[in-house]
Amino acid sequence: MFSYIRIVIFSLFIAVIFGDGDFSVLLSPSSIEFTGNDQLESSYIGDVLLAALGNSVIGSIPWNGMTIKDPFSLAKTSLIIIQVRGIYHLPTPNDTSTYEFIGSDAESSLDYLVSQLSVAYDINFVNHKKGVGQFLSCFGSIDAPIVQPIEYLQPHQYWSHKHFLEELGLIKHASQHLELVLKPSHALIFRLSLDRIVKVPRYAPINEAKALIAATVQNLMDAIRERNDSVLLVQISNKHSSQLQAKTHSRVRGSVNPFQKIIKDLNFPIIANLALWFSLAFVISVTVICYAIATIDPGRDSVIYRVSSVKDFTKKKH
Template structure:
């Protein structure tokens, strides 16, 4: 019986990837609460709402609250750590993640929304694969200039002669180069939303090689934590606090992902209300302004007519006086 239970648990873990999303920093008007599970596919809506965009779906998820509509985020910074279920050592508001959608789909949906909202603006929309080395940073270097010579971090337990360890350290060093460029003032807020999306894949191989509690793995996690803290401070300074910084960890790429088609009832049950404005037709602003200014003009004209009538003094010789006095009315009879 025990073997059957273990087999079932193993099958379930293999079929459904799991993960964690940590909101490390958020603007003053946005805050997170509770510990409800959030669907990975819903992260696009959370990021969109944080930028002040109208969201495309409703939900009962109550983990996000927006208190001030005039202080939205001007940038979204995401560090996606692939192959790891959770890193609790990173400070922030943690939510368990239901990995029902691929990471690249979230990125594409968010990129599309920003471009549709600001089609003629020079937004910074950047997705960087740290595993590609300096070649993966070409778009970033085009924006802020070439980085200095990359230096691998000093380590005690990780071995530079081991392929997995060196690959992870190379990713960390590239991320540190990015942080240094941001700290130098190469990036600043301009009122136009920006998105920075970084992918780190090397930590999973370190876990597999050394086990999750080995000194090498602990050192790797500490390196990542320190780099995330530096990245957090750099982007907060660059955008004057108006930035949403998020770390996503997911083991979905190393498990068997099963896509589920939810029933209409299930979809409604899992939908989330972000208190966002409903979607209106593109002609709504025109019609609204026509009606608004017509009513304003009508009320002002009516008020003016009333004031004129109130101030009228027809006098005893006017036609109004003669037609309304009792004497003239008797003569006519």
Template sequence: MASGAMGPSGGAGLSQLFLISAVLTTGVLGDRFSILRASPSVHFRDAGPLPGGRIPDVVSLSMGFSVEEDLLWPGLAIGSLFHRPRANFLVTVRGVEELVLPKSEISYIVENRLYMVGKANTIFEDLPVTLRQMRNCLFQEDSVLRFLPPNSLNKNNEVDLLFLSELQVLHDISALLSRHKHLAKDRSPDLYSLELAGLEEIIKRYGQDSQQFRDAAQILASVIQKFADEVFSIYSGNALIELLTVKEFDASLVRKTRSILESPSISNPGSPYGLAYRYNYNYAVVFNIVLWLMIGLALAVIVIAYNLWNMDPGYDSIIYRMTSQRIKME
């Protein structure tokens, strides 16, 4: 299981911002991006397939951050500018194209595979990372096994243990957040990225038609929905929780694509085609700074020139006053 938790630096230094990077791998069609719970300030609507490489941009825009390139995908509607979610949770499940959840607001087809990487927050350093640590957690009193229905999974099997351990980690994350509620009340937005690979290993071991897979898929759906409801409640409904399901991808099929619009001559001043420089998203900021600075300087020059033109040397000029007093004294 790969997990990442992010949050800009907050009061006690526990909320530390971590970078999520996305790597586009293949062009597999059929994966799903589902919205489990959404803050009232974020609105999603029906739309076509979502490019996997733009999922980080969807997350950024939903949190109120800017992106380098405009998002042309119409699924994310314009929301409130001054009321943005305080947290975003992205849970990635590998091995299935779609996971049937008890409830979800809306889902979209994903055109490309997305791989999220991140760095864990300091409050999650005590989470188990090895199979031995996970096995010990599963046999504790607050184990997630106490909440699971009867199933065909065997916790003594390594593959089943990996799957059950990921459920335990989800349970531990929500428990940690409930104990550190100050993270949900500070002014810094929090971003979390979690990747679950246990279900994919169960498919490889037992097959997609096995009873183990059916039980695991049903259990995972209920645990993820419970996790979404708990963290949504911790952030008082001001959070966004998404689920990304990825069937599979083959690294041998990866190839780099390039658009004809990405020619080096676009940013070349000596281009024989007379093309302009590529647009930079900082252009609007620099343009406004220069524009209003020049307007302010022009107005200042006009006001100063007007006052100098209408100044009476006999009353307004300090030079005239100093020289006139000296002449009278002599």
């Protein structure tokens, strides 16, 4: 039992260290400042980005990582998001503001963001065929080569490797045609997935994929710096995804489950076990004491007999 408790506590400790993903701000306009290293609830990612574009959000955001320095310039801001599913962390430049987030609602939060924006190009490569179609509708018919060079990824053997390299090639091509979508208050989202990549040998293809993503994002950053200084470029990596539907404008921030904070508390397993075993020991002790008292022989030599006996003073002494 105690070994099980140690395993649970260790697992929770590892989860706290790594979180559920990273929210990295690669580029930001001068009107917005990102500071600190506070954790962010994944369900608030969409609200943070909405506020960065000058939109109103429902309720307040319990996060102090973003400061709006010039609210009148927010309407000029464009948003680009690179979201990668299936990995906790992706490499970023040294001057990047990176925040761990907790929860598996990052994708649902991005869906909510898209639903609230008037113009959002959501290119979801998780479904490769659908994502390519969405890309072509934004940038027109193109013939982008796959990303090179490669060592561990095997596009001639695995379709998943080939599709991934094609997707990076499309993003690299898009970085040269950003003027088609980079307009004030517009958003461009690229969604990738490392879940489907065959990990042979071991995790070498994943490590190579991470390096290729970093190079592609760096190329995108260089292209943005040359063209526009009012772009917010964000990279999101999340290991797990939620199957919940996207949130709508009718959600209420005040409706919070009162047990949610208790369950997320790292000390909850310890407190629960203490309460359980103490209650069990108390019940057993009371039961044994009651049984012992009930089965005592109330003889004349018993203390109970002497205390509870009533003397009859009506009888005369003979």
